[in-house]
Amino acid sequence: MLKEMEVISASMERAVFNIFPAYCKGCGLCTEKxxxxxxxxxxxxxxxxxxxxxxxxxxxxxxxxxxxxVCPDCAIVIxxxxxxx
Numbered sequence: 477m478l479k480e481m482e483v484i485s486a487s488m489e490r491a492v493f494n495i496f497p498a499y500c501k502g503c504g505l506c507t508e509k510x511x512x513x514x515x516x517x518x519x520x521x522x523x524x525x526x527x528x529x530x531x532x533x534x535x536x537x538x539x540x541x542x543x544x545x546v547c548p549d550c551a552i553v554i555x556x557x558x559x560x561x
Contacts, residue, residue, distance in 0.1 A: 491539035492555040499551035502526025506543035
């Protein structure tokens with residue numbers, strides 16, 4: 477029987493930020509590489525009992541996806557929103 481994986485999602489202006497705590501080891505690469513300093517540490521613990529990350533606010537993320545690209549454990553998934561005119 478498959479167990480459903482927990483995901484923490486935050487809907488932002490340009491994208492939906494998804495973090496999978498079971499994969500996050502709290503390495504901090506995503507926070508270091510974010511060009512807008514969008515991510516902060518949360519109270520939610522990840523894979524090794526270390527904090528996971530969450531967005532600071534919905535306006536600072538530019539949906540560049542750098543955080544997802546540098547995550548060595550694929551714990552972050554960014555879903556870009558379609559632009560509306």
